[in-house]
Structure formats: C-alpha cells, structure tokens
Amino acid sequence: MTIRTRIAPSPTGYGHLGLLRTALYCYALAKKNNGQFIWRNEDTDQERFVPGTLEFNMKWIKEFGLNWDEGPDVGGPYAPYTQTERTDIYKEAYEKLISNGSAYRCFCTKERLDELRQIQTMSKQQTRYDGLCRNLTQEEIDKNLAENKPFTVRIKVPKDTKIEFDDIITHNHIVWNSNEVDDYIIVKSNGIPTYHLAAMYDDIIMKITYIFRGTEWLSSTPVHILIFDGLGIKPEDRPLIGHFPVILDPATPGKKFSKRNNSFRINGLVIRGYLKSAILNYIMLLGWAPKDNRELFTLEEFIQIFDLAGTQKSNPNWDAKKMDWFNGHYSRSLTLDQYTEEFINWIEKYLTTTSTEEINEVLISENIDADKVKKLINLSKKVIADKSILKSQLALVQERAISFWEALQQIEFFYNKPDNIDWSIKQLKSVQEQLQIIKSKISELMSSMDSDTSKWTHEEWEAGMRKIAEETNSKAGDIFMVLRVAVVGGPFSPPLFESLQILGKEEVLSRI
RNA sequence: GGCCCUAUCGUCUAACGGUUAGGACAUCGCCUUCUCAAGGCGGUAAUCUGAGUUCGAUUCUCAGUAGGGUCACCA
Numbered sequence: 201m202t203i204r205t206r207i208a209p210s211p212t213g214y215g216h217l218g219l220l221r222t223a224l225y226c227y228a229l230a231k232k233n234n235g236q237f238i239w240r241n242e243d244t245d246q247e248r249f250v251p252g253t254l255e256f257n258m259k260w261i262k263e264f265g266l267n268w269d270e271g272p273d274v275g276g277p278y279a280p281y282t283q284t285e286r287t288d289i290y291k292e293a294y295e296k297l298i299s300n301g302s303a304y305r306c307f308c309t310k311e312r313l314d315e316l317r318q319i320q321t322m323s324k325q326q327t328r329y330d331g332l333c334r335n336l337t338q339e340e341i342d343k344n345l346a347e348n349k350p351f352t353v354r355i356k357v358p359k360d361t362k363i364e365f366d367d368i369i370t371h372n373h374i375v376w377n378s379n380e381v382d383d384y385i386i387v388k389s390n391g392i393p394t395y396h397l398a399a400m401y402d403d404i405i406m407k408i409t410y411i412f413r414g415t416e417w418l419s420s421t422p423v424h425i426l427i428f429d430g431l432g433i434k435p436e437d438r439p440l441i442g443h444f445p446v447i448l449d450p451a452t453p454g455k456k457f458s459k460r461n462n463s464f465r466i467n468g469l470v471i472r473g474y475l476k477s478a479i480l481n482y483i484m485l486l487g488w489a490p491k492d493n494r495e496l497f498t499l500e501e502f503i504q505i506f507d508l509a510g511t512q513k514s515n516p517n518w519d520a521k522k523m524d525w526f527n528g529h530y531s532r533s534l535t536l537d538q539y540t541e542e543f544i545n546w547i548e549k550y551l552t553t554t555s556t557e558e559i560n561e562v563l564i565s566e567n568i569d570a571d572k573v574k575k576l577i578n579l580s581k582k583v584i585a586d587k588s589i590l591k592s593q594l595a596l597v598q599e600r601a602i603s604f605w606e607a608l609q610q611i612e613f614f615y616n617k618p619d620n621i622d623w624s625i626k627q628l629k630s631v632q633e634q635l636q637i638i639k640s641k642i643s644e645l646m647s648s649m650d651s652d653t654s655k656w657t658h659e660e661w662e663a664g665m666r667k668i669a670e671e672t673n674s675k676a677g678d679i680f681m682v683l684r685v686a687v688v689g690g691p692f693s694p695p696l697f698e699s700l701q702i703l704g705k706e707e708v709l710s711r712i
Numbered sequence: 713g714g715c716c717c718u719a720u721c722g723u724c725u726a727a728c729g730g731u732u733a734g735g736a737c738a739u740c741g742c743c744u745u746c747u748c749a750a751g752g753c754g755g756u757a758a759u760c761u762g763a764g765u766u767c768g769a770u771u772c773u774c775a776g777u778a779g780g781g782u783c784a785c786c787a
C-alpha cells in the first residue's frame with residue numbers, strides 16, 4: 201500500500217515550529233517510502249479564520265523544502281483540499297452515521313449547554329453532555345425537524361465498552377472506558393462538521409495511511425475511532441495514528457511554545473538569520489533520535505534514515521544553545537562563496553521583505569532596542585551593494601557569528617565609525633595612563649605604512665606594534681587592544697590586521 | 713478534580729535484565745592566540761522515591777511523587 205501522510209493546519213493562526221516538525225516527519229515518512237505528502241486546509245472554523253495564514257503557512261513549509269504532492273494550490277486526485285469546499289461530502293458521512301445509529305441529532309440550545317456546564321462545574325461534576333437528545337423518539341425528532349429547530353450531530357458513544365488503539369509514535373496501546381468519553385459534537389448547527397468528522401472522513405477518502413499530530417489530540421482519539429467504526433472502516437483499514445509530545449519552552453518552564461512568542465513562529469529563526477538546514481536538523485531531533493545517536497543530517501539523509509522506532513515519548517525542551525551550535529556548525533561548513541550568497545539572500549529575501557513590526561517582535565528579544573534594529577536593517581541594505589567587499593568582510597566573521605544577524609552586527613564597524621567609545625573598560629585598565637601616548641605612536645606607525653593596504657605585511661605591522669609596546673613598557677596585547685577599541689569601538693573584533701586592510705589606511709587613521 | 717500520557721547528566725538522548733551507565737549541547741580546566749571566536753585535549757555532571765519479580769534491575773510490575781495533555785457548536 202502506498203504511504204500517504206498529510207499536514208492539515210487550520211488557517212486560524214501563524215504556524216509555529218511544532219507545525220514544521222509534524223510536516224517534516226510526515227514528509228520524511230512519505231518520501232522514504234515513495235509515497236505522497238498531502239496538504240489539507242482545515243478551515244471548518246470560519247469564525248476564527250485569519251486571512252493570510254494559510255498562505256503564510258504554505259509559503260514557509262515550502263521554504264523549508266517540504267513540498268506536498270497534493271494540496272489546495274497544486275490540486276490532486278482528491279480535490280478539493282479545502283474542507284469548506286467539501287461540505288456535501290461530509291453530509292453523506294454524517295447521514296450514514298445517523299442512520300446506522302452511530303450518531304444522533306441534538307436539538308439542545310447553546311444556552312442549555314452553557315447552563316448545564318455551569319451547574320456541573322459548580323457541583324464539581326465532570327463537564328459533559330447529559331445525553332438528553334440521545335434517546336429521542338422518531339416522533340420527537342420528526343417534530344423538531346418539522347419545526348426547523350436547529351440541531352447539531354453528536355457521536356453516540358456506546359456504553360460499557362472499551363475503545364482502544366495503538367499509537368505509532370509513542371508505541372503505547374491506549375484503552376479508554378467508553379463511559380469516560382463524551383458525546384462530541386461532530387457537526388455544528390450551521391451544518392459544517394467539526395474537525396473530528398471532517399478530518400477523519402477526509403483521511404479515509406484521501407486514503408491517508410498515517411495520521412501524525414500533536415498529543416493535544418490524544419484525548420479525542422476515541423471519538424475518531426468511533427467515527428471510523430461508524431463509517432464501517434475495519435480496524436485494520438484505519439489510518440495509523442500517532443501523537444508527538446509537545447515542545448516545551450524553557451523560558452516558561454513546563455509550558456509549550458507561547459503563541460505570543462514570535463521567535464517560535466515558523467519563520468522566526470529564519471528572520472533572525474539562522475540557516476534553514478540547521479533549523480531543520482535541530483527540529484529533526486526534537487522528537488526523534490536514531491539508535492546510533494548521530495545528530496547531523498541533511499533533509500535527504502533524514503528521509504533515508506527516519507523511522508518510527510526512534511520517536512520519543514516525553515516532551516522535549518527547546519534548547520536555544522543547541523540550536524545555536526547547529527547553526528554555527530552549518531555556517532562554518534559553507535564555503536565563503538556560499539556563505540556570502542546565503543547572507544545576501546537572507547537580507548534580500550527575508551530581512552528586507554518582512555514587516556518592521558514582525559522583525560521587531562522577533563529580534564528585540566536579543567537585548568537590542570527598536571532603534572538599533574532599524575539601524576541594522578538600513579545597514580543591511582548598504583552592505584549588499586558591493587559583493588566582493590562584503591565577501592572579504594564576511595570571511596573574517598563567518599566562523600565567529602552564530603547567525604547572519606550576528607554577522608551583520610560584527611561587520612557594522614566597517615561602515616559606521618564607532619561613537620561613544622568607552623575607554624575605561626577593564627581590558628584597557630593597565631594602559632589607562634598612557635592611552636594618548638600609545639594612540640599617537642600607533643597613529644605614527646599607521647602613517648608610515650603604504651597607503652595601499654594590500655601591500656601591508658602582517659610581519660611589518662606586528663613588529664611595529666610590538667615596538668610600541670616596548671617603548672611604552674606595556675604588553676603587546678594591550679597595544680593591540682587600544683587599536684582595536686579605537687577602530688571597532690569595543691574589546692571584541694574580527695582579526696585586527698585583516699580588518700584594518702579592509703578599512704583602508706585613511707579610515708583607520710581617522711579613527712585613532 | 714476526572715481521564716490519558718511522561719520520568720537517565722542543567723538540556724536532547726543511547727543502553728530493548730548483566731556496561732567503569734555512552735554520545736551531543738551547555739559548563740569548567742588546559743593548549744593555541746593581538747581580542748572574540750573556531751579548533752585540539754581533558755574534567756565535573758544522571759537512572760525521581762518506595763516496594764515487588766529476578767542470581768541480577770536504568771530496563772519488568774505496583775504504589776507514591778513530580779511534570780505534561782485534555783475536559784468548546786476551536787482546531
């Protein structure tokens with residue numbers, strides 16, 4: 201049988217990294233087995249619909265290289281792939297369920313349900329449907345229908361039985377006592393099915409073989425099983441279902457990704473200048489691990505090696521440090537040409553095309569204020585003007601910047617003369633008294649060198665610097681530090697000599 | 713609270729009854745070095761607790777504890 205997996209986000213919000221993870225695993229399983237990966241638009245909740253989110257989510261899953269074989273945009277044999285365009289299809293499903301006794305019409309008003317819930321809450325009972333419409337006589341039903349009373353459709357959960365299934369992700373055999381399961385609403389009073397019916401019926405029609413989803417769906421799984429049963433699907437013909445643990449945000453211990461934290465939005469890390477290959481690689485390991493503990497995978501390698509045996513049960517924490525390590529690793533493994541190209545691509549494709557609000561929300565967390573962000577974005581437009589100069593600058597920061605965003609900050613001094621230099625920093629403590637003397641001696645040295653910096657030699661320059669150290673009776677390292685602070689504005693910098701060469705003699709002299 | 717799930721270094725994990733409990737990130741130390749990195753070498757660090765099964769439990773069972781998910785005409 202052909203493996204078919206699906207990713208089915210609802211267009212009610214912007215996807216987070218959890219969506220990327222599910223998509224990645226679905227994609228990998230399908231591709232590994234020469235199967236199909238399907239995108240389905242689960243838009244049955246029209247009230248919460250947020251315009252643009254479907255397009256946003258599709259764009260970004262695609263950006264990560266996870267292309268679907270069938271979907272709302274590309275079509276396919278089971279089109280349409282948008283649920284609100286399939287309401288007729290669901291109608292035949294729930295009519296079948298009602299007629300064979302697997303579901304029933306419920307004429308209870310929302311008001312009655314709210315009141316019921318309130319009473320149950322106050323008396324500390326379970327909040328659940330009391331089954332009032334479960335056993336309506338055909339006469340009563342006909343009467344209500346004749347009066348055009350609105351109704352919902354509820355699944356009719358059988359009494360005193362077991363509902364069970366095997367979870368293919370956690371490898372658990374899970375059993376529910378059916379008396380614990382509520383009669384979920386599967387069709388709303390507006391005639392549109394809820395997720396439970398729509399998704400399960402679509403999965404059958406679209407011949408989905410694996411349902412991967414977050415663990416928040418686990419507790420409604422018995423309802424889904426009952427829907428399959430009611431539709432006459434034999435257990436062995438059902439799609440296999442598996443639930444992934446939630447990704448936790450260490451910033452809020454024990455809590456999953458905050459919907460408000462935009463750095464976890466699917467494009468957040470990309471905007472912050474992380475490589476998609478690195479993000480994908482880290483995400484792979486957030487719920488799955490191979491037996492040999494290998495950690496570095498390209499997408500292609502992951503597809504080959506991914507298996508259901510390695511899926512994890514417990515909730516992983518998002519480790520920003522490890523993400524950084526992956527990104528640093530991938531950044532360093534690029535050639536300088538590739539790195540430069542990716543850097544320019546980041547600026548042109550992501551940084552300058554994203555709204556300022558969104559960039560601020562994603563970036564401000566890094567101890568940078570909005571003005572600084574604005575300044576750096578302006579700088580980013582400037583740095584891509586001359587590719588070869590940029591390349592020589594990036595050569596100096598590639599191995600020391602975690603992200604492109606950091607790299608941009610590290611090359612800022614090439615473009616902007618540092619202001620408000622703090623000369624009292626601890627790195628300059630031992631030469632504090634002779635700062636002026638040292639500066640003028642460095643100035644002298646620089647003046648004596650060729651105006652064509654490409655003719656400079658490291659030996660000549662370093663000898664000069666060490667001579668100043670001797671003359672002022674200080675350590676050579678301190679002399680270098682004075683120059684460094686003058687030129688870049690702080691105690692950290694890329695290799696000094698190479699930086700000076702790029703900056704040019706005149707500019708260097710003006711900064712001392 | 714009911715139901716369900718989870719529990720190995722700080723973090724992600726390996727060990728499918730017998731290992732000096734392994735790896736990676738982080739952290740610490742040393743080397744390299746004009747700073748910061750990167751790189752090399754080394755160190756600290758874990759089986760939640762209590763019973764049981766067994767010659768032997770990280771591993772199997774039960775209980776406790778802690779954490780998570782869910783209890784909508786949302787997905």
